[in-house]
Amino acid sequence: FVCFFFFFFFFKQKTAYEMLRSLVGSEMCIRDRDEKVIDLAGYTILPGFIDQHTHGCATFDVCDGTPEAVSKISEHMVKNGVTSFCPTTMTFPADRINKILSNVKKCMKDDLPGAYIHGVNMEGPYTVSYTHLT
Secondary structure (H helix, E strand, O other), rough: OOOOOOOOOOOOOHHHHHHHHHHHHOOOEEEEOOOOOOEOOOOOOOOOEEEEOOEEEEEEEEEHHHHHHHHHHHHHHHOOOEEEEEEEEHHHHHHHHHHHHHHHHHHHHHHOOOOOOOOOOOOOOOOOOOOOOO
């Protein structure tokens, strides 16, 4: 089961319904970084997805512990409509988890060419010890 979340941004001037109605039949275009106009007529525009749990993709894994792995995952995600994500670890010894977390932190500071990293989804090891309740 994969769970995606996405956000719509609303503006105070109009409701989302009014904004969508005003776009129907009008010319729709955006400008890229070079101020080149890109015609979007005939296209469907959707918000980017946020993947809150991913171990990897495109033959790379977050737990590889390398900047290249996280960068390639980020690039692959954005090509498939995921604009931000939470790299997810697996249960490993603490020293390996620390290496993975340090790597993701470094990648978060760098300007990756793909999807934005929100933070890490850490799967264990669990830090709370359970006691039996009587």
